[in-house]
Amino acid sequence: MENKQKEFHKSRREKLINSLGDDSLVIVLGSTNIARSYDDTHRFKQNKNFYYFTGFNQANAVLLLAKAGMEVHDGTTNKIVKTKELLFVQQEDPLKETWFGRRLGFQKVKQELGISLGMENTKLGDVISDLISKDKFSKIYISLHDLHELDGEIKDQLKGFTRSWITLSTNVQLLDLNYIAGKMRIVKTQFEIDQLRYAATVTASAYYNSIQQVKAGMYEYQIQAMLEYYYKELGCPDVAFETIVASGNNTCILHYNTNRNLIQKGDLVLIDSGAEYNYYNGDLTRTIPASGKFTKEQREIYQVVLDTQYAVIKKIKPGVKLSYLKKYSVEQLKKGVQKLGLLKKGFDITKYTLHGVGHHLGLDTHDAVANKIVGSNDFDTLTAGTIITVEPGLYFPESAKEIPANYRKIGVRIEDDVLLTRNGNEVLSDALPKEIEDIEFLMME
Ligand SMILES: [Mn+2]
Structure with missing residues (x-):
């Protein structure tokens, strides 16, 4: 050692x-x-x-x-x-x-x-x-x-x-x-930050290389194979957790990891995965169109999630509470969906946001924290040296009858790993594109 x-x-x-x-x-x-x-x-x-x-x-x-x-x-x-x-x-x-x-x-x-x-x-x-x-x-x-x-x-x-x-x-x-x-374990030392930065960087590179090769007609597990090949190639011998590659309606299953479906033209593909480096974990999610171009409906939902993620990241600095970020994220997602006019007044957005905004990241992917407890506990207030994921999502499954039919089978999650610095934050996985045009460009033949 x-x-x-x-x-x-x-x-x-x-x-x-x-x-x-x-x-x-x-x-x-x-x-x-x-x-x-x-x-x-x-x-x-x-x-x-x-x-x-x-x-x-x-x-x-x-x-x-x-x-x-x-x-x-x-x-x-x-x-x-x-x-x-x-x-x-x-x-x-x-x-x-x-x-x-x-x-x-x-x-x-x-x-x-x-x-x-x-x-x-x-x-x-x-x-x-x-x-x-x-x-x-x-x-x-x-x-x-x-x-x-x-x-x-x-x-x-x-x-x-x-x-x-x-x-x-x-x-x-x-x-x-x-x-x-x-x-x-909640506050990372410089040594730990270096490990986590490497895990995030390798994860981002593997996504970058794999996304370009995604096509309709592939099996979900074939995308998993590419990602995990690049993790190993780049010096990370293991995964942080079971890789999730979910297409079509599977994008609405949060911890879907059977990865056995055939990807259809027009599907969204949600990839949630991470490389493990020296026992420290990366954890990223990107949602991409199988055919290389988002449909109008996919684009609209995607932009709401992306805008929310940017807005949440802007709020991250020492002193902010994870419970506040969660509340703020849900508000932003609700506003975005309201603007699209997809749901009747008084709708409950949490039926479609499903989970919190993120979690601490470290030796465990969901790192050693009681992240369900909100309020005045030791782990809720973020300080410099903590690392969290920011991963808002919207999920409209086939069964969501109150949504117009062409907006169903759309699950979008965008996740990055964020380090709290003394004055603000640094997105460790910033190099990996997430803008609609950038993803479509990356997927061009
Ligand atoms: Mn995560």
């Missing part, structure tokens, strides 16, 4: 323990492999909080942190050592490594990851019992969700710990790590 990245994760561990007292022990659980079918597993994804504090992407690992230090037996020197950070990793195993991939090994933890001490995860159970029995810690931070979902080697190691809760919890406060980790 590069020094810059090591420094970043180290700074996160230090910030976390410095915000806690000497009486606190932090247990950060990594992910394990999840079954897909028979003996096949899903592609391994590290737990995002664990990644944030370690940068380590192998399975069945656990990080312990304590500001006051932990006294443990170091297997390498055979001495009792005191450490503020301790990473448990999988045991080296030549046979398993031949089948499933290399393991770091506990002795390389310090050199490779910059974490003071490494140990084999077979010792986790004993170390935790020992630390707790010394009565030094009156607060234990752990993710309740991850603990509940726990599986594999770590589950076995933590059996004693979870069994001890009945007596432990009357003496020790068990606190959810997700809340403080989420609060930290």
